[in-house]
Structure formats: structure tokens, C-alpha cells
Amino acid sequence: MTFNLTYKPYGARAILIEWPAVIDEVILKDIIRFSDVIERKNIKEIVEIKTAYNSLLVIYESVCRNYENEVEKLKNYYFSKGFEYDNMSKLWKIPVCYDAVFGIDLEAISLAKNISKEAIIERHSQVNYTVFFIGFLPGFLYLGGLDELLYFPRKETPKLSVKKGAVAIGGNQTGVYPNESPGGWNIIGNTPISFFDIEKSNPCFAKSGDCIKFHSVTIKEYHNIKKLVDTGVYQMESEVIDG
Amino acid sequence: MVKVLKSGFYSTIQDLGRIGYQHFGVPYSGVMDGYSASMANAILGNDKNAAAIEMTMTGATLQFNCNTNICISGADMSPQINSNKIELNKIISVKVGDVLSFGRLNYGFRSYLAVSDGFKTKVVMNSRSMYKNITNQVILYKNDELPISNSVVNSIKHASIKVNTNHFTSKIIEVFKGPEFDFLAVEQQEQLFSKLFKISKENNRMAYQLEDILANSLKPIITSSVLPGTVQLTPFGKLIILMRDCQTTGGYPRILQLKDTSIDVLAQKFNGQNINFKLVKH
Numbered sequence: 001m002t003f004n005l006t007y008k009p010y011g012a013r014a015i016l017i018e019w020p021a022v023i024d025e026v027i028l029k030d031i032i033r034f035s036d037v038i039e040r041k042n043i044k045e046i047v048e049i050k051t052a053y054n055s056l057l058v059i060y061e062s063v064c065r066n067y068e069n070e071v072e073k074l075k076n077y078y079f080s081k082g083f084e085y086d087n088m089s090k091l092w093k094i095p096v097c098y099d100a101v102f103g104i105d106l107e108a109i110s111l112a113k114n115i116s117k118e119a120i121i122e123r124h125s126q127v128n129y130t131v132f133f134i135g136f137l138p139g140f141l142y143l144g145g146l147d148e149l150l151y152f153p154r155k156e157t158p159k160l161s162v163k164k165g166a167v168a169i170g171g172n173q174t175g176v177y178p179n180e181s182p183g184g185w186n187i188i189g190n191t192p193i194s195f196f197d198i199e200k201s202n203p204c205f206a207k208s209g210d211c212i213k214f215h216s217v218t219i220k221e222y223h224n225i226k227k228l229v230d231t232g233v234y235q236m237e238s239e240v241i242d243g
Numbered sequence: 244m245v246k247v248l249k250s251g252f253y254s255t256i257q258d259l260g261r262i263g264y265q266h267f268g269v270p271y272s273g274v275m276d277g278y279s280a281s282m283a284n285a286i287l288g289n290d291k292n293a294a295a296i297e298m299t300m301t302g303a304t305l306q307f308n309c310n311t312n313i314c315i316s317g318a319d320m321s322p323q324i325n326s327n328k329i330e331l332n333k334i335i336s337v338k339v340g341d342v343l344s345f346g347r348l349n350y351g352f353r354s355y356l357a358v359s360d361g362f363k364t365k366v367v368m369n370s371r372s373m374y375k376n377i378t379n380q381v382i383l384y385k386n387d388e389l390p391i392s393n394s395v396v397n398s399i400k401h402a403s404i405k406v407n408t409n410h411f412t413s414k415i416i417e418v419f420k421g422p423e424f425d426f427l428a429v430e431q432q433e434q435l436f437s438k439l440f441k442i443s444k445e446n447n448r449m450a451y452q453l454e455d456i457l458a459n460s461l462k463p464i465i466t467s468s469v470l471p472g473t474v475q476l477t478p479f480g481k482l483i484i485l486m487r488d489c490q491t492t493g494g495y496p497r498i499l500q501l502k503d504t505s506i507d508v509l510a511q512k513f514n515g516q517n518i519n520f521k522l523v524k525h
Contacts, residue, residue: 008422009525011472011500016422021465028280050265050468052492057468067525134268135466135492138376142466144490179376196267197369198377204267 003030005078007071015070023144028132031056032209037077051103051133051208053142054234057135059195066228091211093237094176094191097189098124102190109152109169109186114174121216123147124167124188129174139178139196143212146174158184165190166212189214193228193236205236245358247387248342249304254383255448256362258294261377262368265491267385271471271485272372275448275510276353277503278410279317281440283357286314286334286445286510288398293361294371296383299355300513303383305356307337312359317407318511332404333387350411351511360392374488414439414516416505417523421474426461439517440482446514448488453518456480461496469493472501474520484509 001136010016017034019027031051040059048059065072098121100106110117129137129143134143152169162168162183167176170185177183178195179197191214197203206212217225230235247254257280261275274280274297284293297301302320313335322329323344329335337343345354354506367378375381416419424432434457445452457480468484468491469475473516475483484501485493486509499520501509512518 009419010422010468011419011470011503013525014470016468018422023465040473047262050491052467053465055467057470059470131493134266135468136268136490138270139267139270196376203269208266 002212011065013060015058017056021051021174034078063213089209090238091241094214095217095225096189096214098189098220099216103188104184106188125194125214125216128213131206131210133208142172152186154184158182168194192222192229244308245389246306247383248306250299250383250385251298253299253300254303255297255365255373256294257297257372258370259292260372262367268491270488272374275392275487276507277318277508280355283314283316283355286423287357287359288396296356307341309393312336314357318354321346321350321352332406352513358391359395363390372389381446393454411511414519415521416518417502418499418520421497421499422496428460436520439519440515442514442516443501444514450486453482463494466492467492471499472506474499
């Protein structure tokens with residue numbers, strides 16, 4: 001399936017390609033496919049390709065002298081046949097401790113929405129969330145698939161410090177804070193898994209198109225896993241899924 | 244080695260930044276004013292990506308523990324070696340024990356200290372630029388010891404270097420239309436290019452906010468890519484000009500995009516100063 005894309009210059013050395021303005025997994029797959037096609041052409045002048053929900057930004061090393069020409073090339077790549085996108089997406093299983101020690105806003109959500117904490121945890125941990133892209137902070141995954149019942153507005157005043165590993169809900173999104181940072185989302189738990197590891201050549205284990213599934217662990221299990229993660233011997237659980 | 248005796252208001256190690264890591268959510272970082280930093284490196288005969296110290300508003304005090312050549316470009320913070328005034332944009336030879344200090348800020352906002360062959364702090368993701376959670380340190384502190392090379396790079400003698408003074412005095416910020424520019428009403432577009440906008444006190448390596456409000460009814464966009472130099476417009480009407488340490492994505496409409504050279508110009512400005520956007524064609 002192909003979409004009607006729009007091409008716009010973004011500054012003097014980038015081209016923004018946009019899909020219809022909706023968040024949709026079919027669009028995500030098309031963006032990943034197109035991004036892979038450009039990537040595999042190994043074009044020297046292209047220094048960076050960034051993807052987001054419904055856009056792809058192609059960044060050139062220097063000023064695009066012939067913008068129309070570059071757009072034509074990109075259009076041809078988009079429609080080029082004979083390239084099969086390999087569906088090597090993975091489902092990552094992420095332990096989360098939803099105990100009140102970590103899930104400091106769970107009580108407030110439970111009261112405001114009149115849903116038991118247990119039901120919130122169950123609904124939050126039964127979904128395979130799709131990774132749309134990484135942005136905002138190093139290692140922050142934009143996840144799609146939050147249960148509508150768990151939609152909860154961001155805080156009016158962001159907290160100055162949210163702990164590393166905090167699992168949170170902000171509006172219609174859920175996510176994990178990869179490092180300590182300010183944040184306005186409601187915190188429902190914490191994961192001992194590192195979502196951004198600067199020491200690794202691939203600092204983020206997940207990529208666009210992968211899935212994340214959270215599962216509930218006790219405080220004791222949390223600390224045991226954390227020890228393994230900290231010493232670098234923890235084995236991430238994952239399985240290959242069809243994209 | 245160079246020892247930090249006083250750090251100044253906000254001093255960091257910067258090179259040309261981290262290119263190729265945006266898809267991990269890692270900002271570019273890098274020198275705020277590429278024009279001035281490149282000038283200092285070029286005068287010394289350094290690689291253009293050599294790491295320099297970027298000093299903001301007030302300078303640092305530094306002691307050299309080896310002989311080397313230095314060059315200072317960008318803002319004029321009245322640099323001195325052992326209390327003797329030195330010139331900007333010139334090769335200065337320093338000896339073991341010499342102390343470099345700075346005084347009054349005469350013009351500009353960011354000054355660059357380049358040393359022969361650059362500072363040799365740890366490279367993380369292809370760059371020495373300091374950034375939270377990427378490098379161990381985010382700013383320089385008193386007593387830091389910064390490694391530099393013991394050998395001096397051959398520089399071009401008598402090269403005539405002329406600094407463009409417009410770089411520090413011009414109010415004009417050249418911009419392209421941003422992806423959401425056309426969603427603005429004609430009156431709003433006209434206002435953008437006719438008004439002077441005042442830089443607010445909220446200005447740092449991540450973004451420069453402007454004080455003046457541009458009333459609008461633009462809807463937020465679905466989170467998409469942003470770049471240094473992107474001008475975002477909030478529902479409240481605040482204009483936010485993203486700078487080198489900006490996040491990789493954002494949800495506010497992107498109404499303008501600064502020319503690379505105008506990011507450099509803006510980096511030398513501070514709160515209370517005025518700017519004037521000027522539309523340029525692709």
C-alpha cells in the first residue's frame with residue numbers, strides 16, 4: 001500500500017516527508033519501509049534520517065542545491081519495487097513494579113476514574129504496545145496502544161524530578177522515563193530495565209516497529225532484576241514477531 | 244593539561260556535535276555559535292571539529308600546565324594572560340603556569356577558547372560535546388583537569404582573518420518558512436516579519452524564548468521532528484527558537500526555520516535584545 005505523501009523543504013538542508021495526519025500502524029510500517037529503502041541506498045550526502053508518527057525527515061550534509069531534483073529522487077525510491085521489508089520486529093517483555101513505593105500516582109488515577117488499582121495494572125500490562133519512534137529524551141519510546149480507560153491528563157505542573165525507569169501515563173500515551181528528568185506524566189510504576197545505555201554500541205534495545213509488553217513484578221523481584229541489570233548480566237526477554 | 248581555577252557562569256566543552264544519533268532521541272549539541280568556534284580553530288590550524296571551551300556571559304579562569312597555542316573568538320570578555328590584555332582572533336602562545344582569565348563583557352554572549360589540536364576529553368557517540376546523561380559532566384567545574392595535546396599544530400602564519408562585526412550587531416535573523424507556516428493567517432505572517440521581538444530571560448543552549456506574543460489559533464501537530472533553528476509557536480502565542488541542545492521531536496507547530504548562519508548570530512544575543520525575522524527564499 002502506498003500513500004499520498006507531501007514533500008516540503010525543512011530549512012536549507014532537509015526535506016520533510018509527511019503521511020496523512022493520523023497515528024496508525026499501517027503508516028508506521030510504510031514509514032519504516034521508506035526509511036529503510038533510503039538507508040540502503042547509502043547516499044553519501046544524506047547524514048541522517050529521522051522518523052516520527054507520520055513523518056520522515058531526510059537531512060543532507062550541505063545545502064540542497066536542487067531541491068526539486070532531490071524530491072524527484074525520493075519519490076522514485078518510494079515507489080521502487082523489488083524491496084521486501086523484512087519483518088524482524090521484536091516483542092520485548094519488560095518487568096514493572098507497580099507497588100505504591102514506585103507507582104506514586106496510581107492511587108490518584110484510581111480515585112479519579114473509579115477503577116481499582118489492580119484493574120489499572122491489569123489493563124496496563126495486557127497490551128502489546130507498538131514502538132512508533134524514539135524522541136523527546138535519549139531512549140524515550142513513543143508507544144501506541146494504551147487502553148482508552150487509562151487515558152489520564154498530564155499534570156498541570158510538571159514534577160522537577162521523575163525517577164529513571166518511571167512508567168507513566170500522560171493523556172492518551174504511556175511511556176518509560178529512560179533517565180531522571182523533569183516530567184508531567186502520572187507515575188504508575190518503575191522498571192529496573194535500562195532504556196538507554198550509553199555504554200552499548202546500540203544504546204536502545206528497541207526500535208521503531210517493535211513491541212513492548214509490561215508485566216507486573218513484586219518489589220523483591222524488582223530488586224533482584226535490578227542487581228542483574230546493574231552488573232550487566234540480565235538477559236532481556238524478547239521474541240520475534242511478524243510485523 | 245588545562246586546570247579550571249574558576250568555571251565562569253556556564254562553560255562547557257563543545258565540538259560540532261553528535262550527528263547520526265537523532266533516532267535514539269539524542270540531541271545534536273555542539274557549539275552554539277559555529278561561526279566563532281570555527282574561526283578560533285581555523286586560526287590555530289585545527290581540525291574544524293576540534294573541541295573548544297564555550298563560555299557564556301562570563302569567562303572562566305584557567306591555568307595551563309603545558310606550552311601550547313590558544314585562540315579566543317566570539318564574544319569579547321576582555322581576555323588576559325597573567326593580567327596582560329590579549330587580543331581576540333589571534334594566535335597566543337602560552338607557557339607552563341600561565342593563567343588565562345576574563346573580565347568585562349564588551350560584546351556578544353558566548354566566547355570560545357580553542358587550544359592547539361583541541362581539548363581531548365572523552366568522546367561519546369562521536370562527540371566531546373557535553374550533554375546530560377550522555378557525557379559524565381554537563382558543565383565545567385573548578386578543579387577540573389582538561390587534557391590537551393602536548394604538540395602544537397602548525398598554523399597558517401600571517402593569515403589575514405577578518406571578523407564580520409555584523410555577526411555581533413545585526414538584529415536580522417534570516418529564516419525559511421517552517422512546515423506549518425502556511426497555517427498562519429496573513430496578518431500573523433505579516434506581524435512575524437514586521438515586529439521586533441525581544442529575547443526573554445528564558446534563553447539557554449536548548450532554546451531561546453521570545454517575550455512578545457503572537458496570538459494564534461493553530462492546533463498542536465502530531466509529534467514530529469524538530470531541528471536546531473526551528474521556531475515553534477505555542478497555543479498561548481509564545482515563540483520558542485530551538486537551539487543546539489534541543490529535543491529531537493516536538494508537538495508545537497513549526498512556523499519558521501532559521502538559516503544555519505542565523506543560529507550562530509542568535510547565539511551571541513541575550514535577554515532584552517531585539518531581533519527581526521527576515522524571510523529568505525530556498
